[in-house]
Amino acid sequence: MNQDPQDLFQAEAAERRQQQSPLANRMRPLTLDDYVGQEHIIGPGRLLRRSIEADQLSSLILYGPPGTGKTTLASVIANTSSSAFVTLNAVLAGVKVLREEIDAAGHRFAYRQQRTTLFVDEVHRWNKAQQDALLPHVENGAIIFIGATTENPFFEVIKPLVSRSRVFQLRPLDDDAVSTLLTRSLEDPVNGFGGQPVALEDEARQHLVHMANGDARSALNALELAVNTTAEGQDGVIRIDLATAEESIQRRAVLYDKQGDVHYDAVSAFIKSLRGSDPDAALYWGAKMIYAGEDPSFLFRRMAILASEDVGLADPQAVAVVESCWSLFNRIGLPEGLYPLSQAILYLATAPKSNSAMALFAALEAVEQEKDQEVPTPLKDGNRDATAFGHGAGYLYPHAYRDHWVAQQYLPVGLEGRVFFEPGALGYESAIRDQVLRRREELLAAAPEQADVPAEGITYSPDDPGREDWLRRAGNAGSRHLGTVRDAICTRAGMQRHDRVLVVRADNGLLLAEACRAVPEGGVWGQVSSPKAAAGLNLRYSELPELDRPVLATSLGELDPSLRFERVLGMDMLGGPQEAEDLLSVLAKILADGGRMAFSQSLPLMGQRVHSLLDFRAEDKLGTHLREVEENLWANHPNPSLRWTEVDLRDLLAHLPLSAEIELLETVDQRFVSVKEIRSWLNPQSALGAALSSSGFSSNDLAGLSLRMEQELGNQTVPWQRVTALVVTKHHP
Incomplete structure (x- = not known):
């Protein structure tokens, strides 16, 4: 069957368009494996x-x-x-x-x-x-x-x-990625210059890469221009040297749009550098905006705001300096006007800082939240209503007093002593600080004293049989403690939205859920203890789209061996010393370069003891005996995962190719202790009860101790201390 001539013409036209299109378009990859960056x-x-x-x-x-x-x-x-x-x-x-x-x-x-x-x-x-x-x-x-x-x-x-x-x-490409694209273009015989004798010198390559500034299209366009405008040498080779490359791309590509994100990000960096008193950074960001075509008047306007907002009374002259430099710039124009611009930048960057001008906004908030306050009578206008209403009566004229000041209340009734302005300790504010605070103290002393009235008890509730169960649930701080530890781990992990995250021993799902929320464009993997735990978690996440669900495995060996994780998280994942060393060695191998591991390990040896909740005198032998038994029990606990100390953790981490930091998290929660729980502690079948019995406690001693504990602790909420080690490790390539 003959092909339609019109289709042939269209195909030929499409082929010609492809051949004549810019190099950057011809070199587009077809697969993910060919995609660069x-x-x-x-x-x-x-x-x-x-x-x-x-x-x-x-x-x-x-x-x-x-x-x-x-x-x-x-x-x-x-x-x-x-x-x-x-x-x-x-x-x-x-x-x-x-x-x-x-x-x-x-x-x-x-x-x-x-x-x-x-x-x-x-x-x-x-x-x-x-x-x-x-x-x-x-x-x-x-x-x-x-x-x-x-x-x-x-x-x-x-x-x-x-x-x-x-x-x-998508981010600007790094230099290696741009260089790779240049190499491909020179080697590709179909879409690039592989069919031509083209030689790109190293200095020329470096210039193209540098001037492209992460823009692949800019680099390829410059290469194409250089090749097409350079004649062959005597040896038939088109040589692209530094001079040719400089002619092909003379100005560095700077992404800047006066209405776009880069504009606002550059302005933000400029202001934050001034506020942070870094003159070098402030000059850099200011120069970048000027280089990209920003109107210098825009910079002056932002500096005028900063002179009041962030320098303020620490250097009252800052406003005058910026205003003078701005006026001088308008008279001179560019390029010499850059001198007063630079002077203003350097003055603000090196000036002492204070944000005391924010005091007005605190006052505005008070006005908005407080009910409408009447102006105190001494402060009212006495020129109009002094006779009829006594307005202005009692006003003390400051100029009639020494230092032109007298202690009297200027705030409305109910707002006496309200503080909006706190003088700083830098510059001009440091000179007035003591005077302002001293006068404020005198003003407070001049305010009328208000008596404290005891609150009357006006409610009554009968005993509730179910109240103990509710108190036990409400007072059980276990879940709150885990939430605190989870938040501490995730804060130190610093997960990015595109990270790959592995959660070790993820059975409780706390870290797994937080990781899924934190990395919506990355991925989450979890190692759990059993297929049953995996099934329960899969059921919990079944409503999520399949690609958003965490990938679960019962062992680290089931994971794709090519995977490398930017973050590894865990809670009480170490087990015993040998198990911990094996686990961390495996995790160190699957941690990406620059990756971070953040996990917690409970330290029961430093945690709450029952004897410390009781009021024992120093000479009380029962208290001494109980303390010795309890400490010995924890120090020799049969479960090695409960015997970890900070020293043990440091020794463990010292043998690994990781830099590690350990921080102790001490929490004190309120725990409800029921009589039933006290009896279970002292039961001969429990660890503590058995230890007391074997140490010489008779049944009468145990009964007496139980009675005392029930009287002092029974059905009460007590402070319960926990100590957790937070470990953050970093993998260095």
């Missing part, structure tokens, strides 16, 4: 990579600077997905084109049961109406939406669309 989102085991490989993509937004691979990643998805892949450019496609594609997607799904993936480049260019037109079809699953944007999607994309999409942030 962005390991934090598509590295092995990452959520996005698993989703692409399983062809189970949900709607997503790719956000990052130009040249970081957003469109390239979309083309890789197009080559691996079984769905129909449609590409639109938000600059060129309006609502009409979008609706045509939506209708076509519905037709494909109805007649071929094929879903449609719609990739929208520069999605932030669409207005709200255009984005709204897409929303219902994303919501009902007819279309899988992939948006690419250089702007913060949380500001530029409508909230309903963002809430139905996963957001992945």
Whole structure:
């Protein structure tokens, strides 16, 4: 069968377009294995990579600077997905084109049961109406939406669309990644320059990589320009030297948009550097904004605010200096106007700091929260109503007193002594601090004293038979203690949204759940003690999408050996010394370079003792005997996991290729102790009861001790001390 000539012409035209398209477009990879960079989102085991490989993509937004691979990643998805892949450019496609594609997607799904993936480049260019037109079809699953944007999607994309999409942030490529792309372009005989004798000198390569500043497109465009504009040498080789590279890319690519994230991030860094008194950093961020084309007046405006907000009364001259430099800049203009700009930056960065100007906002908050307060009579305007209402009566005129000051109340009744302004200890404020505080004390002494009235007991409740059970549940601080330890571990772990996290001995699910919340774009693996524990946790997480669920294993050996984890977490995971050494050795091997392990280990040897809850006198032999028995019991406990000390942990970690820090977490909770629990402690079958009996306690001694404990502790809430070691280790490559 003869092929339609029109199809032949179209195919030839498409081939010519591909051959004539820019190098950056021709070199787009077709598979994930060929994709360079962005390991934090598509590295092995990452959520996005698993989703692409399983062809189970949900709607997503790719956000990052130009040249970081957003469109390239979309083309890789197009080559691996079984769905129909449609590409639109938000600059060129309006609502009409979008609706045509939506209708076509519905037709494909109805007649071929094929879903449609719609990739929208520069999605932030669409207005709200255009984005709204897409929303219902994303919501009902007819279309899988992939948006690419250089702007913060949380500001530029409508909230309903963002809430139905996963957001992945792409970062500027590092120098090695850009260099790899240059090498591929020189070696590829089809899409690159592999068929031509091109030699790129090392200095030229370094210049292209440096000037691209993480923008792959910029580097490839510069390489293409250099090759196409350089003649062959006598040996027939096109040599790209440093001079040629400098002509091809003369100005370093700086990502900066006066309305975009980089603008606001740079401004934030500039202000925080000034506030943090780092003149070098402040000059750098200021120079970066000026280099990118920022109006210096914008910097002066922000510095004028900072002069009041963050320098304030520590150096009252700061406002005048900034204002003078700003005025001088406006008179001089650029480029010489950069001198007063630099002077203002350096003055603020080196000035003493105080945020005492925030006192006004504290006063505004008080005005908002307090009921409407009447102006005290001495402070009212006596020029109008002095005769009729006595306004102004009792006012003490400060200039009639020594130092032009007198102690009298200026705040309304009920707000006497309210403090809004706290002078700092730097600069001008340090000079006035003592005077302000001293006068405040005198003002407080001048305020009328208010008597304390005892509160009357006005309620009564009869005894409740079920109250003890409720108190035991409410007073049992075990779960609260575990929550405190969990929070401490996660805080020290510092999990990033894209991390791969392993939770060791995850049976209770506390750390597992927190890890799932903390790394929505990463992945969570958990090692549990038994298939039964795994089944229970799988049931708990069954309502989550499959890709969001933690991967559970009953041993570390079941995990994919190629996986490396940025974070490893655990609670009381060590067991005995030998078991702990074996476990940590294995974990150290599967920890990623720069990864961190954060776990806790209970130290019962430093925890609560029963004898310390009782009121024994020094000469009381019963108390002494009980203390000796209890301490000996813990020191020789048959369970080695209960005998850990801080010294033991340090000795254990010293033998591993990890840098470790140990911190002791001491908590005191309120625990309800019932009479039943006291009797169980002293039962001869319990560990404590057996130890007391074997140490010479007679049955009468045990009965007397039990009676005393019931009288002093029975059905009461007592402070219960726990000590937990928090261990953080780091793996260094």
